[in-house]
Amino acid sequence: MKKFSKIYLALVLMFLYMPIFVLIVFSFNTTKSRSVMSGFTLDWYVKLFRNELIMTSLRNTVIIAIIASISATILGTAAAIGISKMRKFPKAVVMNITNIPIINPEIVTGVSLMLLFVFFAARMNLEFGFTTLLIAHITFNVPYVILNVMPKLKQMNPFLYEAAQDLGCGPVQAFFKVVLPEITPGVLSGFLMSFTFSLDDFVVSYFTSGSTSQTLPITIYSMTRRKVSPEINALSTLIFIIVVIILVIKNIIEHRNDKPVTKAKEEI
Amino acid sequence: MLKKIAAMFLSSFLLTAALCSCSNVQEQENDADDTEEVEYQTLSVEDEDYYTRFKNNGISINVYNWGEYIADGSEEGTLDVNAEFTKLTGIKVNYTTYATNEELYAKLKGGGASYDIIIPSDYMISRMIKENMLTKLDFNNIPNFKYIKQTFVNPLYDPQNEYSVPYTWGTVGIIYDKTLIDERDIDWDILWNEDYADRILMFDNPRDAFAIAEILLGYSINTENSDELKKAAEKLKEQKKVVQAYVMDEIFDKMGAGEALIAPYYAGDAITLMDEYEDLGFVIPKSGTNLFIDAMCIPAGSKQKEAAEMYINFMCEPDIAYATTSYIGYSTPNTAAYDMLDDEIKNDGISYLDDEYLSKNTTVFYNLSDEANIEMQNLWTEMKSAQDETKNKWIVPAFMIICVAVSIGILIRRYIKNKKDIF
Numbered sequence: 001m002k003k004f005s006k007i008y009l010a011l012v013l014m015f016l017y018m019p020i021f022v023l024i025v026f027s028f029n030t031t032k033s034r035s036v037m038s039g040f041t042l043d044w045y046v047k048l049f050r051n052e053l054i055m056t057s058l059r060n061t062v063i064i065a066i067i068a069s070i071s072a073t074i075l076g077t078a079a080a081i082g083i084s085k086m087r088k089f090p091k092a093v094v095m096n097i098t099n100i101p102i103i104n105p106e107i108v109t110g111v112s113l114m115l116l117f118v119f120f121a122a123r124m125n126l127e128f129g130f131t132t133l134l135i136a137h138i139t140f141n142v143p144y145v146i147l148n149v150m151p152k153l154k155q156m157n158p159f160l161y162e163a164a165q166d167l168g169c170g171p172v173q174a175f176f177k178v179v180l181p182e183i184t185p186g187v188l189s190g191f192l193m194s195f196t197f198s199l200d201d202f203v204v205s206y207f208t209s210g211s212t213s214q215t216l217p218i219t220i221y222s223m224t225r226r227k228v229s230p231e232i233n234a235l236s237t238l239i240f241i242i243v244v245i246i247l248v249i250k251n252i253i254e255h256r257n258d259k260p261v262t263k264a265k266e267e268i
Numbered sequence: 269m270l271k272k273i274a275a276m277f278l279s280s281f282l283l284t285a286a287l288c289s290c291s292n293v294q295e296q297e298n299d300a301d302d303t304e305e306v307e308y309q310t311l312s313v314e315d316e317d318y319y320t321r322f323k324n325n326g327i328s329i330n331v332y333n334w335g336e337y338i339a340d341g342s343e344e345g346t347l348d349v350n351a352e353f354t355k356l357t358g359i360k361v362n363y364t365t366y367a368t369n370e371e372l373y374a375k376l377k378g379g380g381a382s383y384d385i386i387i388p389s390d391y392m393i394s395r396m397i398k399e400n401m402l403t404k405l406d407f408n409n410i411p412n413f414k415y416i417k418q419t420f421v422n423p424l425y426d427p428q429n430e431y432s433v434p435y436t437w438g439t440v441g442i443i444y445d446k447t448l449i450d451e452r453d454i455d456w457d458i459l460w461n462e463d464y465a466d467r468i469l470m471f472d473n474p475r476d477a478f479a480i481a482e483i484l485l486g487y488s489i490n491t492e493n494s495d496e497l498k499k500a501a502e503k504l505k506e507q508k509k510v511v512q513a514y515v516m517d518e519i520f521d522k523m524g525a526g527e528a529l530i531a532p533y534y535a536g537d538a539i540t541l542m543d544e545y546e547d548l549g550f551v552i553p554k555s556g557t558n559l560f561i562d563a564m565c566i567p568a569g570s571k572q573k574e575a576a577e578m579y580i581n582f583m584c585e586p587d588i589a590y591a592t593t594s595y596i597g598y599s600t601p602n603t604a605a606y607d608m609l610d611d612e613i614k615n616d617g618i619s620y621l622d623d624e625y626l627s628k629n630t631t632v633f634y635n636l637s638d639e640a641n642i643e644m645q646n647l648w649t650e651m652k653s654a655q656d657e658t659k660n661k662w663i664v665p666a667f668m669i670i671c672v673a674v675s676i677g678i679l680i681r682r683y684i685k686n687k688k689d690i691f
Binding site: 050052056117118122126129212214218223224 | 366517521
């Protein structure tokens, strides 16, 4: 049984990582083929950095993801605090309303945002591009932040805030000194979640991007007529490596933080 | 555990890397010799004053092009066309890309996004002209139009040549495995040949697929006649049993890996493929084929029409057209750029065909009426979804049934176990 579970684990891991592994291997291929390995080269990495279009789209994607997730985090956290102070019935209604965009298929969000922007474009001289992309990304990110912050607020002792005020904090000070540290894990996970959603969003971006800027997923998609270039493999490999490094560093730091505690325990 | 997994990954990675490098040590050695000399292409334009008119005005234009369809300087020594344009004229280029003509059409129709340059294909241009989506060009601002080959002036989709300047062109032909198939045997009917059953690939878009059937049946590829369309669909249905897969750009991989022997595709891409695989050849069937042209247009509502015309003119500069055609591999309609090409490319019988063949045996698509389009789309869907007697039909349902059975088994076992634990 033990052996079986190990094999099973190996299979699951293979299932998860095989695609990425293939992608990495083919980023070193000398030809553009995606099935025959014909030699080792680093050319695609060099070309990747010379490819202006891929680089601009990457820059757009990252900038939009950062701004959108930060704005969504601020908006979402504020909204969550407001919602948590509501009475039972309105709270349930508002929570359901904010959850709808999450359950709603992305394509509905995308098309409806496009229609809205077209409506405003005609009246307000709004150009499809960076602005519309950014607004769209903030829109679909906010519900995720609310979803992440709400449970933390529920867990928090509601009297803490009042106690802080009793002890002389102003409302703002009480929020930053007492409430925020309590809900930080929720805020952070909401931020990270919206950041990743924003990074790899295709459907909504597809409908809301415009003449001045586009994101990386759209650039990659548009290559399909001619064949997706291995430069994309190279880029994906780099992103994968960066993610792995970040995870490793995060684990090391956490491990270090844990250590003094265990050591102290051992000494006792 | 974590260490073991990491070790497993590392070792498998090293193994593949080693395998790959082993098999190709020789090739690399050969490569090493010719990497030293890189010819740097330089740009010279005829009339520099023309291009500097808008300098320091802070103008920008929005260009919407196919993905991977412009020289971007990523190959060492080649020109980065958009960067050169900005350097010369001071006009900033906002460059975005699309994957299909229909996507371009939807973006323009949707409103909101405004573009100054678009590069649709032939039939889409005629559709856009009909729907008043394009602006007439001022050819006084495009003096380099003189370089465009006479064959491509006044094309079927733009009879007075008021709206478009050709960018690239190509033909549809058949990619085949030279070691197993004789070139002389090849015409469109080889795609129906049962000797090659399951080794044939076919276009996965109705327009190109119908064109092949229509040529075989002797109809025009722009036919709107309902009977002819139905007969063509019949013909395609007949072909279904010998076709391995309906694909577009996967053709590269399937042909390269030797999974398939015959596939129709566009000439420019076939050349790229043949550079990589020596066993592959490309034939343009004698009975005629489709000639496709992608041309630059300015959409109605462009805010920078003159700058856009300047961009079109720039794309027609011999040096730029040469860089474009070398990068993307499609044929250029620009005579001066053609003269700069190597004789090898000029005479390969694929990229550049003699005028007589072009005018007699090739036809350009133009837009079909809405009814014909819908009918073609319906016939295509019907053809593709028609039931066929493949043996694999049961694999997926059987697998799902097994999965369900296994999970039910596990649940029952757990239930029994839990019951036992209670006592």
